[in-house]
Amino acid sequence: MRRPQRRALAKQSRAKDGDEIRLLEAWIDAGKPLPGTKPPPPSEESSAANARARARDVVAKAAAGDYSDYGASTRFDELPLSKKTKDALRKAGYKEMSEIQRAALPHALCGHDVLGAAKTGSGKTLAFVIPVIEKLYREKWSQEDGVGCIILSPTNDLAGQIWEVVRKVGKHHNFSGGAIVKRTGIEQEKERINSLNILVCTPGRLVQHFDETPNFDCSNLQILVLDEADQILDKNFKSQVDIILSQIPKARQTLLFSATQTKSVKDLARVSLKNPEYISVHEQASTATPDNLEQCAMIVPLEQKLNMLWSFIKRHLKSKILVFLSSVKQVKFVYEIFKKLRPGIPLKCMHGRMKYEVQQAIVAEFSxxxxxxFSTDIFSRGLDIGNVDWVVQVYLCLKN
Incomplete structure (x- = not known):
């Protein structure tokens, strides 16, 4: 294709994007939910075909200037989202929204700060990834604009998993980004980090770049996301989070998501939340775990715990079992002892002193x-591993 033709097509594409952005901004403004509102229960009568027809009708009316109240939407294609995002969601198989997505997305899309809590496995990641992609799209963000969004995660593995969702949802957009998770050397990251639009990282790695990377600048940041926010706001990350917050603008949108959420005034003041929407779709639930997860506890004398664990493994040789232990030493000890005893099922171990590449390989094999x-709590937050039959916590950490 000749250069004049490419220029003409690029100009046409920019004009088309500009028209869509104006439509989306008008739709978002006209149909935005009132503060504190929650979506009504979804109708159980409508079929999938009727839902698709309703979604097409909503989009057609919006194009004609008749904007719907998207706060009651049940499907992604009923929301004021760009065509690129809707196409990516459809291709990935995302159609119906979960409870947390229905409650959080309307508020997040119109720029509200959100404090969201929902059970593990309820779809929290999409509830913040979609607003990130859409906000940068409507702002016409490009590589020259630098870092537009930071997503903080407590662990490298969870950060890598979040980045895969970002890639999937943003595949048709032109944003740059990456997971800063010690997968590559710090020097390689320094060369590119200022040209990335979306950073997914742990607090420690981000602070390292603030300290060591020349001219690393987040002064244009549009949106900050804290996944597993209760853990990131805990005292273990306090000094790192304080450094990060001192380096980014206070005039931004902030999204906090976790299975259990804090309403501590002190914590919320630290992250500069402004009139946040408190969203908790499972606040009446007795646990923060899925309803179909069966839980039981056994009181076992300390000297009998390993015998009990061995017996349990021998009785479930055709199961996928995840065993949590309290320290790296415990993981190494139990793994080596049980490996010599040969229980009749493959054994693996993982802990924080392993290289990230080794951890990823072990997770892939276990999946x-x-x-x-056998693992420390490095494996305990948010990872999506299918078909795990048993999760065993050998040494409970009791907190008041």
């Missing part, structure tokens, strides 16, 4: 086969 994985 694909029946085995027992």
């Amino acid at each position: 694909e086969s029946t085995s027992v994985l």
